[in-house]
Amino acid sequence: MTSLDGLMAELRAENAELDALVAGLDPAGWARPTPAEGWTIAHQIAHLAWTDDWAVLSARDPEGFFGAAERAYTPGTDPVDEGAAVGAAGSPGALLSRWRESREEVLAALASVPDGVRMPWFGPPMKPASMATARLMETWAHGQDVADALGVVRVPTARLRQVAHLGVRTMGFAWVLHGRPEPQEPVRVELTGPAGELWTWGPEDAADRISGPALDFCLLVTQRRHRDDLALTVEGATALAWLPIAQAFAGPPGKGRDAGAAGVAGAGSTEDGTAD
Template sequence: MSDPTPVFGDLCEESEQLDRMVAELRSEQWGLATPAAGWSVAHQIAHLAWTDRSALLAVTDPEGFKGLVEKALAAPGSFVDQGAEEGAGLPPGELLERWRAGRAALDQALRAVPAGARLPWYGPPMSAASMATARLMETWAHGLDVAGALGVTSAPTDRLRHIARLGFRTRDFAHVVHGLPVPAEPFRVELRSPAGEVWAYGPEDAAQRVTGPALDFCLLVTQRAHRADLALTATGPGADRWLDIAQAFAGPPGAGRAPARKGAAR
């Protein structure tokens, strides 16, 4: 990605859209349950605020960030939940201001990262543009959970192109975290954007292929919907296996969501 400016701007827009969703909530609405088991609206925003602060530390103090990685490795099953739980206990106004301040500071820091620099993370090191893409992916995914709790629907936008590209690029990572061999064959992914365009990744002649709506692919790789509830088609055994384990976020394998008819689970 030669010019990272678009993803920085899109991350800000995605955050502002979610901000508008929660800015005027009553205190009791912050406690509403979301589709993520055990997480309220407050937990979702607290998680975003916590992760933004982690990303800011990775950008501004890489050595200090190593301490967070060590904590994550020591308690991989509870590390993320602890961060969300701590923030969710704050008064809603304080939590909202903490999230706003953190994401503004991160935006400024990411824009100042020198071209070609690599930033540490819980997964492989990444560029500033990739860091912003990961933050956009999480903001969108957790925003879906908040919308589910509030009973509102947000129309998909072309900002999904960043998440779709990340989902494609994390194919190998998804196999590694599941203890599976990385496929040797190239994959082709062709997605229909919200505007009706085709977003394509991988060689045109690849035998392993995934096709369908970009929204559905993004829901899959963020594990916000079960594959059975999505209109994605896999051609080839490798592509079929990938759709069962796809994961665009760092960390251990996610539990995903159960099919809609069985309810949701984080």
């Protein structure tokens, strides 16, 4: 387990890496399409700032969060797309400044939440450490969309462990999203980190197993690549059934990506991940 301070340091680093990708873009660069259908790079950053605002509200005013969410999520509306569109409509400079401010507010807000308190969210409520992990996951995932749009290959870091951890912890959530009972069979996940280290979850003797590069697993659970394009080895009926529906983010089931089309047709947006 990583401490809250450690998670926030990793979140800060993930934000900085994405910031470096977009800070020097001209207006045409900000308007470049990304793999998420209908979303430009500006939409991706606007969505992160929008979700940061919700995280801050959750930390500082839980009751206000519930009321605001009820007003935002009314039948026939898509506040996720609307929030991204509104943010993307302004100038790139204003959007970049807003995102920089919002992500710093998240760090300050999480640090102020009493230990053990669960914060409301669009999925199950989360403790501050889980919220920090979820913000890291989403920043990494949307950063992947930006990198794909720019044709940039990012160097994997040890921060992937937090994304993978959330991907494993949300297995039951993914089944529920699809109206299916959570399986009772445990799944062993064995991933190779960027430095060759082994990361594991689940009992060693589990019959169902998933193994392979940590990067590939993270691309899977954030729905940034199709499973057929990833070097993951899968054993067991439960593990095989989980991969197509794996989803580390809250909200309705994502569409995923088409096989062989990493930069095309896509998953759309994500909201932050689920429970700790």
